[in-house]
Amino acid sequence: MYARTSFGKGGVAIASRKEVAELAGVSxxxxxxxxxxxxxxxxxxxxxxxxxxxxLNYVPSALARNFATSRSGNIGVVLPYVPKVHMFSSFFxxxxxxxxxxxARELGHDILLLFQTPGESMDYVRWFHAHKIDxxxxxxxxxDPEELxxxxxxxxxxxxxxxxxxxxxxxxxxxxxxDHVQGSYMAVRHLIEQxxxxxxxxxxxxxxxxxxxxxxxxxxxxAEAGLVLEEELIFSGNFSRSSGITAASELMKVIDQVDAVFxxxxxxxxxxxxxxxxxxxSEERFPAMFGYDNSDASQVTTPELSSVKVPFxxxxxxxxxxxxxxxxxxxxxxxxxxxxxxxxxLVIRASSQNLRL
Numbered sequence: 452m453y454a455r456t457s458f459g460k461g462g463v464a465i466a467s468r469k470e471v472a473e474l475a476g477v478s479x480x481x482x483x484x485x486x487x488x489x490x491x492x493x494x495x496x497x498x499x500x501x502x503x504x505x506x507l508n509y510v511p512s513a514l515a516r517n518f519a520t521s522r523s524g525n526i527g528v529v530l531p532y533v534p535k536v537h538m539f540s541s542f543f544x545x546x547x548x549x550x551x552x553x554x555a556r557e558l559g560h561d562i563l564l565l566f567q568t569p570g571e572s573m574d575y576v577r578w579f580h581a582h583k584i585d586x587x588x589x590x591x592x593x594x595d596p597e598e599l600x601x602x603x604x605x606x607x608x609x610x611x612x613x614x615x616x617x618x619x620x621x622x623x624x625x626x627x628x629x630d631h632v633q634g635s636y637m638a639v640r641h642l643i644e645q646x647x648x649x650x651x652x653x654x655x656x657x658x659x660x661x662x663x664x665x666x667x668x669x670x671x672x673x674a675e676a677g678l679v680l681e682e683e684l685i686f687s688g689n690f691s692r693s694s695g696i697t698a699a700s701e702l703m704k705v706i707d708q709v710d711a712v713f714x715x716x717x718x719x720x721x722x723x724x725x726x727x728x729x730x731x732x733s734e735e736r737f738p739a740m741f742g743y744d745n746s747d748a749s750q751v752t753t754p755e756l757s758s759v760k761v762p763f764x765x766x767x768x769x770x771x772x773x774x775x776x777x778x779x780x781x782x783x784x785x786x787x788x789x790x791x792x793x794x795x796x797l798v799i800r801a802s803s804q805n806l807r808l
Contacts, residue, residue, distance in 0.1 A: 527584035531591030550767025634795030635668030695722020
């Protein structure tokens with residue numbers, strides 16, 4: 452998509468979209484929007500692009516040209532490469548995939564699981580062509596330059612796709628997400644209302660927008676109570692139980708300074724609890740615990756884990772419904788980004804209750 456002029460049969464020059472953009476004095480994204488009829492556009496700009504394309508004998512890619520008339524009935528679902536994580540045992544992935552599969556079946560489509568390969572550059576545009584998918588739903592996207600470039604190329608080509616549980620500020624990407632700022636705010640506020648003041652926070656990688664959102668919600672709740680999130684009470688993990696177990700040894704160093712812990716997902720919270728036990732801390736001395744996701748495992752811990760309920764299944768259903776709706780409406784609608792935010796709710800169990808109140 453970013454190649455310079457090449458030559459077709461008989462040595463006839465084939466212009467690239469980049470050359471059209473340079474001649475018209477606009478961006479490549481604008482050229483794509485004009486040629487695909489996506490979004491509002493000044494008539495003067497449209498004319499410049501059309502004249503430049505005609506002058507250069509520009510021919511859009513076969514993928515973009517045939518997309519509207521050639522359907523496979525397949526929805527591509529992109530899954531990330533996560534080292535040492537059994538993805539399908541993860542509550543997050545299993546719930547979202549169940550929602551995607553249910554709605555796809557209801558609407559007469561199949562899903563094709565596509566796995567990112569470590570060490571290979573992401574090229575979602577190529578995946579559309581190679582796997583003959585009509586639209587794409589991307590799970591586990593993270594905010595890094597390579598990922599952002601690949602997503603921008605998708606958007607510039609006008610190919611329909613949707614992110615779940617990841618937000619890129621200022622980018623024209625369709626997203627289905629949950630209100631993680633509000634969810635974490637409510638969880639920490641609950642801990643404060645239980646009388647806890649020295650609250651630790653275990654977060655996931657900040658390359659994920661939901662990690663940044665949870666940090667924001669946590670800090671907001673503390674600030675309203677006149678408290679701050681102290682640096683030595685912030686712990687990091689990768690959303691796995693093992694990372695919670697590892698963090699338990701760090702938590703033990705400050706255990707006398709901690710009343711409660713808010714963890715960014717249930718797995719890390721459960722790992723912390725297991726790690727504290729392994730280090731010899733009795734349950735009577737455990738800090739209060741609050742997890743996130745409301746996974747099945749949160750109900751079988753001792754004590755049962757309070758958690759923030761996230762509607763992952765519904766997020767999967769909505770993502771499928773929205774991308775297919777825009778696919779049926781045609782190229783113009785499929786290029787219009789949407790952002791849907793679903794509410795979260797608290798599920799209070801024994802782990803966060805202050806029995807001394």
